Amino acid sequence: MNARRWLTPSLAVGLWMIFFVGLSCSPWRAQLVSGDGDAALHWKLGAWMLDQREVIRVDSFSHTRPHGTVISKEWLSELFWGAAGEALGWNGLALLAALLIATTLFLLQRQLEAEGSDALAATLLTLLAACTCSMHWLARPHLITHLLVVVFNWQLRAFQQDRMSGRMLFVWLVPLMALWANLHGAFPIGLVLIGLYLVGNIGRQPEQIRNMILMAMLFAACAAATLLNPNGWKLHAIIIQYLRHSQFVGGVNEFLPPNFHATNTHGFALQLLVLAVILMGIRGRWQRVDIVLVGAWCYFALHSVRNLPVFALVATPVLAEHLRGRLPQFSQRIAADGRIWMTVAVAAVALFQPPTVPSAAVFPVEAVKFLRAHPSAVRGRMFNPDHWGGYLLLTMPERPVFMDSRHEFYGTKLVADYLQVARGDPDWLETMGRYQVDWTLMPANHPLNQLLALRRDWRRVYSDSTATVFVRN
């Protein structure tokens, strides 16, 4: 009986298997590495650090800020990406991303079950959360933040529901926060979560006062733990600077507010619909902490599309709590575990995963091949779109980029100049001249190509359906 239980996968394990194998072996694996140039960027930075055996502190990839000081926001996860990329190439990035995504959803489902939800209801709600999260499934370090959001919220809810002691909360979360600060720049989300639990506990009851004091102490301890990183307080300074400058935030798609016309927000819209149905159709008291959590993360999600997954991961346990007992029971019917299959699946995918190739419709794959085959076709300084920067510095390391997606590293002035040229604003040519740009590698339908085509001092040397290369005569 025990062996059968051991070998039969539970719904949570089944869900993990579906997401892990599905993402790492289906055509989705190409999308994981082709969403933007950051997968390649983090691979390259991680590989550099593995090679040099030191945390990166000075840039050597761009011609606009050579030897500029780098404050790495995610050096530790870049080491993982670098190791995965060096070991298995693009396959490694896709595998690591699939592993993180599947584990995040697995943990969410286990959280829902641990809090009393039926396995079937937990699975359905986890799938709903997956729909919302899927808009940001890219092979990048932010996936670690998604995982840690589930862990943090799980522990904080367990404490709130008297299923965990305050002491254990410190034991779990303070070291995790120190780790988070080295894994991804979005670690302040952990502090925000603690802060929201603090606000949700404001009150005069002895229990509320106890919780408030504990949350305040936990917040202070976790905040102090974030200083344990190679750059100390400078890491915090650069994150604040990044978020304060609308030029950075406004120019990055994932920081824009959600566009409800786009299909990638349909999961979020569906979750809001479930929330509305619960609010209007299901009686029952809402805890103040839940109102604060769901309300705040809904606002953050409406503010920036990159917060949609965090909203999904934080709101789903609250939705599950209110739906408890209203969906058919399933978990009592079978006894299953089957976690052994997770190990088998990782090994099998690592060995037999079909090759992952970045999309040639997204990245200038053919143009790079041409440039590498004809090194004398272009010389000097390149102008490239920022979202191709990561791909270019990985695939054409001999040619430093104008810019990649590390906007905080390049600074407001350089980003403004980049946008002026890329948008074809007045005086774009003078700005390009100031950076001594000798050639451009831009998307085929980019207006800058149309402008350069009209000039006699520029000529087109390469063009395909994805990219066009112009060079100064």
Place this chain on the structure above:
Amino acid sequence: MPSLSQWLWLVLFLVLLAQPWRTMMVASDGDACMHWRVGDWMLEHKQIIRHDEFSYTRHGEQVISKEWLSELLFAAAGRAGGLFGLSALAALVIATTFALLHWRLVRDGNDLLVATALTLLAVWAASMHWMARPHVFSFLMLLLWHHCIRRGASPWLLAVIMAAWVNLHGGFLAGFFVLGAYWIGSFRDAAQFRRLSLALLLCAGAVLLNPNGWRLPWHNLQFLRSEFLVNWLAEYSSMDFQSREARGFIGWLAVLFVTLAWQRPRLTMGESLVLVSWTAFALYSRRNIPLMVILTAPLIAPALSKAVGERWRALSARLGGTARGWPVVAALALGVVVCMAHPTELPRNRWPVAAVQYIREHPADFGGRMLNDYVWGGYLLKALPEHHVFVDGRTDFYGEALIRDYVAVTELKTNWLATLDRYDVQWTLLPRRSRLNQALAELPEWQRAYTDEVAVVYQRRLP
């Protein structure tokens, strides 16, 4: 002594007539001028417009006028007071809508201060779409419509309202969404179901009472089905929640959420459907936000009124005035309108006022067809009537193909030069930052004829 609703009307009306609102309402886009110009044409020719008179790209083609009645009203206001007249008419409609909302919340038995706070929050949330254009009539009509449905008004009265609405603004379709929601919600109530079914039938008939008959609702639905146009038009886009103008809507969503989660009001099926569907519409398109707040205010006001304490209620009771103060506020408003200085001009730092002046002073230099900025189109209809435009704010009339051509040229898509030649464009009037200006500057057959901080005019060189 006027009541709080009447004071609210007066304050709102006067605020909207003061700066910066009275300029913002006519200068946010070119449509205020466009509707004025179209209405002017109808007043001048004493007929409803049926064919295009203002563009060269679709000259003489059939026009389905969605808002001929309000265009006549705006034109009459424009003739009487220029741009100030447009602002005054819009201010009158907006102030009346929200004063009526307040009056209705109070009449429904809600706490006076709660009703006032909620109305002010609704005003703030809706203010992002206050412009001197026919859509303001939809605010008023929707309020009346919702009130009539909830109070169990006769289906014939609903049909009369719909007949007026369909001639005032294309937003009459919103009325069907609301009526449909209450109709679905009334399945368990036979009498209510019969009443709303009859109302739906009568209103479907009333919709045909317009100069274009069945073509009008069909035209509107066809426009909404165009994914390209709905995605391209700024006012159909989702709200930018990082912008300052979103703050009122965020506040409204917060009050809505907290009221539903904390107070747990019992809503009927119809009310729930209205709340969910219009919240979804407001998230989908920013132009639905004012409609959403007008519809949801009466749904959450009772729960909020129950939540307030005794002191608050006592204060509310003391503030209640009489309902006979209309002569006082009307006289005050009329006095201000007549006596105040009311110059209203389009801001010269956003509109090509100086460029238009230059073009009018040099008529010989600007023959042939013009390519103009989309947003400036309505203004140019009014300011440069002797020149036909390429495009203006009547996106539904121009259609997807022409708008795609416009985008191809101004965004420098690969076929931009061929498209420019296909329309035989002889000169352009575009914002200074337009990419097309940068491209024309590189072409030897084009020369810059005029430039200032706002606009640049390029023209083809004479052969």
